[in-house]
Amino acid sequence: MLRVLVVEDMVIIRNGIVALLKKKYNFDVLVASNGLEAIDILNEFKVDFILTDIKMPKCDGIGLIKKIRDENLEIPIVIISGYGEFEYAEKAINMGVSGYLLKPIEDSAFEKTINKILKEIEDKKKQKNILDEYKGAKEVISELGTTLLIQDAIFREIDITEFDEVKHLKGLKFSVAILNINLKNNEEKVFDYNDLNLVKYSAKKIISEMDKEINFYLIDSPNCANQIIIFFYDKDETNLENNTYKFCQSISENLKKFIKLEVSIGISDLSSKIEKKLYQQAEDYLQMRFFRNDRNVFKYNKIKTSIITDGIIERIALIEKYIQRGDLINLRLIIESLFVVNVYDVNPKCYISTILNEIIEIIIKLYGYDVYNLINSKIGLSRYIYEVKDTEALVNFIVKFIEEIYEIKNIKKVNNENIPVQVKKYIEKNYSEDLSVKKLAELFNVNYSYLSAIFTKEIGESVVSYITKVRIMKAKKLLENTSADIGTIAESVGYSDLQYFYRVFKKNTQKTPMSYRNITKKVQ
Known part of the structure; x- marks a missing residue:
């Protein structure tokens, strides 16, 4: 039986929450009237999740959440907030709470939130079981040595041809695929970076147990925490060419089916050398996910690097104009138009980077570096670019970034006045x-x-x-x-x-x- 702690200073609301929990679920329910009482209970009992009010005497919800995080207790927390408490709620959300309920609590919202927490608890339990199994297993030392050498060859450009661990790879053809774990999945749950090792192990275990029509090694990326490198090798070039894409499609389908994990995969060209170029090609093609949200496996093709055209220059000029006017509707439309491109005509990574740099330069020009830096540190533009799944999400984030500037500078938005x-x-x-x-x-x-x-x-x-x-x-x-x-x-x-x-x-x-x-x- 799961144990839940309800922390609420108002007796009527606290009793109402307890009644809702007992009516719909078979929980052991503990109660506290403030954060200090809750901390005492947590010292005595193991609690599976917490429902807590924000504003309470002695120790409020923010103080309770901070104490729990300082103690490194991985307990899902749902905050309960009244209207007008958005500042407190925002602080709590930034501290990694799992859910947010508004007073008066609606039955449907309450049930949806509790079910979401139960699913998270079940998912974490499954991942822990996999990790326990992983810890109990002994890795094959020779395979580990091989993967480390391949990693060195790709990322540090070290010549590994004379090492015994890779002699079986001599004379073969190679290809590299980058599997990017989309940090926001179908349910818009954001993976905590601390959980990524569990997620990656689960993914690698599923991939390793698939029917092998092709030879490969799984390698952790030293560049990006949410990526797995798949190093393919075969003596038959045709077999390698034909099977990499099909195998990667199966990987994507299986990860979504078994652990509800959404991924994007970029696949390099073939080479007779284990070299960094393979990783770079796969990385370039992985960026196609920004333009093609109808698919998630992308195979390398020769792509041009020419980017800035006269039409793009004109649209960038309009961006500056609309930002100055506070015209968010037209700003969104013009930014969307910049990301409607023929994906075979440009290098996606270079294109996205160039457009973003142009927008950042406009922001710095209009409002100064301090304003840009303040907002970037708050919502993490650079990190978000690696998490975003498609151009729609990217456009939404850019507009949100500019809205934050308007909030700081008290700029009235033209299209939002009425x-x-x-x-x-x-x-x-x-x-x-x-x-x-x-x-x-x-x-x-x-x-x-x-x-x-x-x-x-x-x-x-x-x-x-x-x-x-x-x-x-x-x-x-x-x-x-x-x-x-x-x-x-x-x-x-x-x-x-x-x-x-x-x-x-x-x-x-x-x-x-x-x-x-x-x-x-x-x-x-």
């Missing part, structure tokens, strides 16, 4: 739908936190408060003017949970729906 009014009208028209700040932010193509802040500033109340106000107003009219039952009215104004509707209605009117109907009927 967004609060648009959101307000949308809520008034679509109050019966499943509305949330996140969904509205996605719909209007703005940052979640930015929408919350700008709506409150312009309208005078939070998005959630306004949704509630509109729904209660509509419910009051239906109670006054129709004989529809309370459940029907609740659903028609956007509440699928009748009890929750009762609570919200009473909180906002000081009356239950039925008593409100009776009072208004008497008045009429």
Whole structure:
């Protein structure tokens, strides 16, 4: 039985969370009213995951999370936050929490978050079992020596031809594939770098046990933590040519099937020498993943390196213009157009690097190096480039980067000036739908936190408060003017949970729906 710790200073909310957990799951539930009590419990009991409030007396959620991280306890943590606590929530998210729930907690969001945590616990348990098996096994020393020598030949350009461990490779043909673990998988879970060794071992074990139509060694990349090098060799050039691509496709399919791991693979040309050029070719072609999100295995082809054309120069000039104007919509369109290229006409790695450098130069020119450096240290542009999976994600990140500059410099975005009014009208028209700040932010193509802040500033109340106000107003009219039952009215104004509707209605009117109907009927 899994044990969960609920940390919440408000008794009503704490009891509600415990009731939800016991209703839906078979957990051993422990409770604490603040971070200090939680730390005492953690010293006495093994806990599988934690649900904690952010703002509490004595020791708040941030302090608790910091203590847990300082003790190197690998416990999944879900934070519970009220509206207006975005700054605290952001700190917690940056400290590596696994989930985020907003008060009042909705049943569906609660269940989805808990199920996600359970899946993470199960996945980690499976990976630990694999690691235990790995630790108990003895590696074959000769194979280890061979892979280390091949690694030296590729990355340090050392001549290894006279070593006994590689004499069996003399006279053969070679190819290199780079397997890049996409740090964001289908479920948008970001792998912790500390877990990468487990992930890579799981991947290598699956690859090693596949039917071998081709000979290969698996080598860790000294350049990139989330890459595995596959070194192919064969005396038959045709066999090597025909089977590398097919084998890599099977690798991709098996990793996704068995451990839900998404990868991209770049494959080099053939060579009679073990040399760095093979790695460079594979790396170049791996960059095709930015342009082709319909596939994830890419084989080397002769590609041109000419990059900057007159059309690209014109579009880069427009980028500067749109950044200055705060015109995010046209900025996004022009950046997207820069990444719509014929992938066989340019070197993808060089192209992406060149375009990014041009954009960075514009940012530094307009706002100075200090601003660029501040944001880069905050959200890690250089690291993100290695994690991003396709051009859409890359464009989103570049626009987010520029939005961060606007936040720092207090620049008003041209196309976002009337967004609060648009959101307000949308809520008034679509109050019966499943509305949330996140969904509205996605719909209007703005940052979640930015929408919350700008709506409150312009309208005078939070998005959630306004949704509630509109729904209660509509419910009051239906109670006054129709004989529809309370459940029907609740659903028609956007509440699928009748009890929750009762609570919200009473909180906002000081009356239950039925008593409100009776009072208004008497008045009429």
